[in-house]
Amino acid sequence: MVDFLDVCERASKGPMMPQRDFDLKVFIPTLRRVLEKYNIKWEKREVINTDDRLADRVFEAAIEFYEGVGTYVTDTERVIKFSREEILDGIREAPKEVYFGEGADRYVMRGNLPDTNELVHCHVGSGTETSIEYALRLVEAYARIKKGKTLSVPIVNMVRHVRTASGSPAEVLAGIRCLQIAREGCRLAGRPGLAISSMISSCTSGGTTIAATAPQFGGRPSDGWLIAPTSELKIDYSELMKVPYLMSWGANIGQEQGPVLGGYAGGPEGLAVVNTAYAFHGVLVARADYHITYPIHMTYVCSSVPEVLWAVSVSIQGIGRNMRVPYYSLLYAAAGAATKMFFYEALANILTLVSSGAGVEDPHPGKAKIKDGATPIDSEYSCELVHALKGITRKEANRIIDRVIPKYIDRIADPPNGETVDQCYDLDRLKPKPHFEKLYYDGVVKELKTDFGIELYKN
Amino acid sequence: MNEKIKDQLKNAIIGGNTEVLLKNIDKIIRSKKEDPLKIIQDAMIPAIRNVGDMFGRGEIFLPEMLMAAETFQSGMKVIEPKLIDSGRRIEKIGKVVFGTVLNDIHEIGKNIVITLMRTHGFEVYDIGANVSPITFVEKAKDVGADIIAMSALMTTTMTYQKDVIDYLREEGERDKYIILVGGGPVDNEWAEKIGADGTSDTAPGAVELAERLILERKREAR
Numbered sequence: 001m002v003d004f005l006d007v008c009e010r011a012s013k014g015p016m017m018p019q020r021d022f023d024l025k026v027f028i029p030t031l032r033r034v035l036e037k038y039n040i041k042w043e044k045r046e047v048i049n050t051d052d053r054l055a056d057r058v059f060e061a062a063i064e065f066y067e068g069v070g071t072y073v074t075d076t077e078r079v080i081k082f083s084r085e086e087i088l089d090g091i092r093e094a095p096k097e098v099y100f101g102e103g104a105d106r107y108v109m110r111g112n113l114p115d116t117n118e119l120v121h122c123h124v125g126s127g128t129e130t131s132i133e134y135a136l137r138l139v140e141a142y143a144r145i146k147k148g149k150t151l152s153v154p155i156v157n158m159v160r161h162v163r164t165a166s167g168s169p170a171e172v173l174a175g176i177r178c179l180q181i182a183r184e185g186c187r188l189a190g191r192p193g194l195a196i197s198s199m200i201s202s203c204t205s206g207g208t209t210i211a212a213t214a215p216q217f218g219g220r221p222s223d224g225w226l227i228a229p230t231s232e233l234k235i236d237y238s239e240l241m242k243v244p245y246l247m248s249w250g251a252n253i254g255q256e257q258g259p260v261l262g263g264y265a266g267g268p269e270g271l272a273v274v275n276t277a278y279a280f281h282g283v284l285v286a287r288a289d290y291h292i293t294y295p296i297h298m299t300y301v302c303s304s305v306p307e308v309l310w311a312v313s314v315s316i317q318g319i320g321r322n323m324r325v326p327y328y329s330l331l332y333a334a335a336g337a338a339t340k341m342f343f344y345e346a347l348a349n350i351l352t353l354v355s356s357g358a359g360v361e362d363p364h365p366g367k368a369k370i371k372d373g374a375t376p377i378d379s380e381y382s383c384e385l386v387h388a389l390k391g392i393t394r395k396e397a398n399r400i401i402d403r404v405i406p407k408y409i410d411r412i413a414d415p416p417n418g419e420t421v422d423q424c425y426d427l428d429r430l431k432p433k434p435h436f437e438k439l440y441y442d443g444v445v446k447e448l449k450t451d452f453g454i455e456l457y458k459n
Numbered sequence: 460m461n462e463k464i465k466d467q468l469k470n471a472i473i474g475g476n477t478e479v480l481l482k483n484i485d486k487i488i489r490s491k492k493e494d495p496l497k498i499i500q501d502a503m504i505p506a507i508r509n510v511g512d513m514f515g516r517g518e519i520f521l522p523e524m525l526m527a528a529e530t531f532q533s534g535m536k537v538i539e540p541k542l543i544d545s546g547r548r549i550e551k552i553g554k555v556v557f558g559t560v561l562n563d564i565h566e567i568g569k570n571i572v573i574t575l576m577r578t579h580g581f582e583v584y585d586i587g588a589n590v591s592p593i594t595f596v597e598k599a600k601d602v603g604a605d606i607i608a609m610s611a612l613m614t615t616t617m618t619y620q621k622d623v624i625d626y627l628r629e630e631g632e633r634d635k636y637i638i639l640v641g642g643g644p645v646d647n648e649w650a651e652k653i654g655a656d657g658t659s660d661t662a663p664g665a666v667e668l669a670e671r672l673i674l675e676r677k678r679e680a681r
Contacts, residue, residue, distance in 0.1 A: 074588075157614050157615060164615055164618075165561075165616065165619060166616045167562040204615045205562060230566070230567070231565070231567040262517070263520070266523070267520055298520075298571070298662075299661050301643070
């Protein structure tokens with residue numbers, strides 16, 4: 001695979017162009033060309049793609065697209081370009097498994113095929129903004145969900161009375177605090193070796209992340225450390241500088257991306273190709289050991305609309321069939337926590353992921369926009385569903401999803417806000433408050449069994 | 460204006476076909492039968508507004524809107540000098556200084572709203588990403604802006620939106636500008652808390668808000 005130092009050199013010596021030209025003259029025309037050449041079309045007959053040949057064509061189109069486009073570096077205004085051979089090398093040599101955690105909590109994550117009989121990866125927790133007084137209890141509650149094999153830590157943006165700002169010294173303090181809370185919460189749950197694979201969401205710049213990850217504060221190479229581009233296929237030096245640091249530490253690197261339907265990628269077909277191309281960017285530029293995606297719809301800022309679900313399904317199927325890298329997805333729900341609509345959206349999202357062969361991070365309520373707006377029940381539901389749906393085929397999943405989507409789609413533009421965690425969850429007893437318990441067990445869990453034949457809490 | 464020609468101009472803009480648009484404009488100008496202002500008012504502006512509306516309804520996406528906007532701008536570059544020669548100009552709804560705040564390099568949301576604002580007749584100064592608070596204010600003063608619009612994608616960068624407003628207050632210039640804030644984590648509660656004039660979850664909503672606030676300000680000024 002192309003050497004990382006060559007990538008650094010290309011970042012400073014590659015073709016130079018204004019960002020607008022990259023978007024308008026390179027990205028958009030190349031995408032349009034490959035969509036036409038490979039005849040990528042969503043016929044709207046099914047939400048979850050069942051056509052393997054189409055998934056493979058999306059993958060092929062993405063190779064040609066990424067060869068033509070590359071990754072734009074915003075600091076140098078240059079493009080890191082790769083030849084087709086280099087991309088193919090990257091695909092061949094990409095890590096096919098990643099080891100998370102330590103001791104009894106050590107876990108290996110692998111890529112899967114669509115219609116797999118394997119249990120896909122379960123990730124718990126939420127990287128949403130959280131009040132410091134709730135953070136430790138929440139981590140403990142998430143870590144107690146035994147089916148979860150990796151964990152996200154809430155974002156803490158306050159250090160005593162000071163609100164942290166990106167790149168500021170206070171952000172380093174918030175990052176260190178976040179790590180300490182994470183480790184302490186896992187220890188309290190009896191899972192001290194559990195890997196935190198969204199590290200560190202309280203830090204948003206390369207410098208502050210590197211400062212806060214120093215091992216004396218509790219960070220481990222067996223955690224997962226994310227490298228984030230900006231939409232679409234752009235990266236800056238602040239983010240890129242994390243890569244050589246993490247490589248030299250021997251730490252697990254995760255490529256994360258949130259391509260936007262309706263943005264530069266255009267419609268669902270473009271989103272599918274761009275989402276796939278991020279896997280190549282991830283391996284070659286971010287040097288990823290694993291991958292996470294969270295595509296959203298530009299207007300509804302969620303993932304549970306059919307066009308996003310289709311794009312997610314076809315792209316991860318293509319990646320699974322042709323690359324088989326460790327891959328999971330975080331899909332955003334429009335509805336807030338503790339609402340029936342949230343659970344329907346989560347069901348549609350998880351049906352898509354499990355049947356397509358991707359791991360699952362619990363869908364986040366309220367577009368992950370509401371402070372304290374995520375609950376441990378979201379994670380528990382997600383893990384239970386992943387286990388209950390193990391082995392489901394795409395055809396079977398489509399039959400269910402066709403009945404689920406009508407239950408929420410009319411409210412997608414104006415979803416209920418739901419409740420914050422302190423309103424619906426008892427953070428002392430680590431269980432839902434009575435009204436939420438009733439909604440969840442008597443409403444959601446029962447309905448799943450009676451209406452859809454999906455039984456949770458079987459084992 | 461001849462309906463057939465008008466349709467040709469409109470279709471060229473909607474389809475993002477710069478070559479066809481410029482060829483038709485050239486033909487019209489050479490014939491000297493049409494007032495250049497009519498070309499803009501009767502064909503080009505309705506077409507680009509239509510593009511904005513189609514985007515708002517989800518019928519087209521950003522690539523199509525960007526291409527149409529580029530085509531529109533190419534046409535304007537040819538026609539505007541003719542207008543200036545005859546001592547006229549196109550009235551803009553208002554001037555907007557738009558950027559992504561300090562330490563935030565996310566631009567897609569900003570770029571979508573800017574493109575949509577331009578289709579609705581705003582003159583927008585795009586000052587890019589990672590913009591310091593004082594740069595927002597200095598640029599607004601320089602161009603005589605009506606609106607300062609700030610985008611932020613992260614909870615740790617939206618705090619810089621507040622810094623711009625605080626600085627304007629310190630300078631005694633807060634009331635001179637309409638302040639709009641937006642981005643992933645931004646909601647009405649945040650906008651209200653920091654003293655912004657408004658926010659919207661969607662790009663079409665942001666443009667509607669800007670139009671409404673400009674109109675209100677103009678009414679108050681009368």
